[in-house]
Amino acid sequence: MSIRSIRDPAAPLWRGVVVLRVVTWLFALAVAIVHHPGFQRPWLAWLVIGVMAVWSVVSSLAYMRENGRRRWLVIFDLVLTTALLLTSPWILSDAQFANATTPLITTVWAAVAPIAVATRFGARCGVMAGLVVAVSTGVARANVDIDVLRDGVLLCASGLLVGMAATLARSSAETLARALRAEAATAERERLARSIHDGVLQVLARVRRRGLEVGGEAAELAQLAGEQEIALRALVTSEPTRSGDTADLRSALQLLATTSVQVSTPAGTVDLPGHVTEELVAITREALANVEKHAGPGAHAWVLLEDLGGEVVVSVRDDGPGIERGRLERAAAEGRLGVVKSIRGRVADLGGTATLDSAPGRGTEWEVRVPATMRDGR
Incomplete structure (x- = not known):
């Protein structure tokens, strides 16, 4: 099933609108003849x-064609239907109005417009359109009795149900389209991964092993080759980071893995607004840069991503010498605000919290928490 085959998921509902319109007009014609x-x-x-x-x-x-279901056309449909319904006082006689069994000139044909509105705009607008027709019915009859109220309830209920069905059909089709795109992207990544594994990754792995065997300057080249191997492997195995206005934090953090940095993430994607993901990645990079700068070349770091539903937590821990108590306060007093601005300032702008846990001899750990409301871009 291709993505192109998913056009307007509400097309069956539009066909139903067309059939209902023809049937109700035939009924209106029969009533007029009688x-x-x-x-x-x-x-x-x-x-x-x-x-x-x-x-x-x-x-x-118009409704049978996808490009014919214009917003203005559906609204005009409701306006024209209401106008024709309101001509009933000039058509029906007083005796016919007195007889509750005599319908208005439009009869059930007037119920099609609210269904078209619901199909085009959703349940809320469908209910409002049903109310418009129901109120117009009461105005045309100059009376609000149990029959008018019953018709109003049926009109609003039909608009609600059809609108919910249309919205569900569109959301389901969008979900399916995203799944198809993800499947296609995964297949392409697997193809690239096989190609790269058969070529570049094997060469890098061989350079790393050979460099470690030779030693000396070759060992430095071996370390660089190992880092590039890890980075390239993470690149070809990670999911696409962006989908519309959101970005996958899990994939973005996986690209930070090196021989000295281990990244642990959940199995599924962690989608956040694009700017939030960018800020959290920048915060993580800054924390890793501090590890490289202050913990020494032999230090290792671990990045842990947790999606707790109510919040997203990013932890960066290292096995360095740690930070002496009061060191950050002294740096801030001297005007060196790197940590405060780069990490805590960024986290505060996202509405989250950043906690530092460190002591001499037991490394350093940053824990960044961002509320789950950031998924909605708020």
Whole structure:
């Protein structure tokens, strides 16, 4: 199943609107034929029936085409339906109005417009359109009785149900499209990974092993080759980091892995707004840069990502010598605000918290917590 095959997921509902419009117009025609002897203005009744027929053809042809379901057309559909319904006081006689069994000139044909609105705009607008037609029915009859109330409930309920079905169909189709895109991207990454594994990664691995065997300057080249091997492997195995306005923090952090940095992440994606992901990656880079700068060349670091539902936690821990108590306060007093601005300032802008746990001889650990509300971009 290709992505292109997913066009308008509400197309079956639009076909239902077209069929319902034709059937209800035929019903309205039959009602007009039965009741026309009692009309006070039969010519106006047949004019309205004719307009309904023309509009049924025009709207049906438009609704059958995806590019014909314009917003203004659906709104005009509701306006025209209401206007035709309101001509009933000039068509029906007083005796017909007194007889509760005599329907308005549009009869059930008027119920199609709210369903079209619900299909195009969703449940809320469908209910509002149903209310518009229901109120117009009460105005045309100059009376609000149990029949008018019943029709109003049915109109609003149909708009609600059809609107919910249309919204669900569109959201399900979008979910399926994302899954298909992810599947296609995964297949392409696997193909690239196989190609790279058969070539570049094997060469880098061989250079690393040979360099360690030779020693000396070759050992430095071996270390660089090992780092590039890890980075390249993480690149070809990670998920795409962006999808629309969101970015996957898990994939972005995995790219930071090196021979001295181990990254542990959840199995699934951790999608956040793009700017939030960028800030958290920048915070992690800054923490790792501090490890490289202050913990020494032989230090190791561990990055842990946790998705707790209510919040996202990023922890960066190292096995360096740690930070002496009061050192950061003295640095801030001397005007050196690198840690405060680069880490704590960034986290505060995201509405989160940053906690530092360190002591001489037991390394340093940063714990950054960002509330889950950041998933909505707030």
